[in-house]
Amino acid sequence: MATALCPGSFDPPTNGHIDVIERASRYFDSVVVAVIANPSKEPLFSLEQRSDMLRDALTHVDNVEIASFDGLLVDFARDRDLGVVVKGLRAISDFEYELQMAQMNSNLSPGLDTMFMTAKPEWAFLSSSLVKEVARYGGSIDGLVPPGVAKALQGAFPTP
Secondary structure, eight states: OOEEEEEEOOSSOOHHHHHHHHHHHHHSSEEEEEEEOOTTSOOSSOHHHHHHHHHHHTTTOTTEEEEEEOSOHHHHHHHTTOOEEEEEEOSHHHHHHHHHHHHHHHHHSTTOEEEEEEOOGGGTTOOHHHHHHHHHTTOOOTTTSOHHHHHHHHHHSOOO
């Protein structure tokens, strides 16, 4: 077994993200959860806040490390000597995008493999964007995100 890399923007982390990371941790000696600083996106939460939310939500998983980076995923993986990327898939649209990314990563860094893990049905509809939208308008996000994330979202979108 090896160390897997689970990258994402995690803005914010959802229970779907946590589920994929937990399941990956059962199949690998260790998992590096890498929070991406994507300059093309304007995140609601800072890189540090997203990393802290993940640390809090994953305290029960012993073989997980939280890290962050900007730049290319292949460079981060190469610097850490990581050869496997694990990505969660919710729908066909995720597969099309993630397949293209996996092929580009493999082209840039031969030997860097991507494994896809399908979302459990109870999380297949869930995305960070939808969670933020529901929270912004005062809808219930109970059961969709870890408790610390729910608290952070309540702080980001206070109800009048």
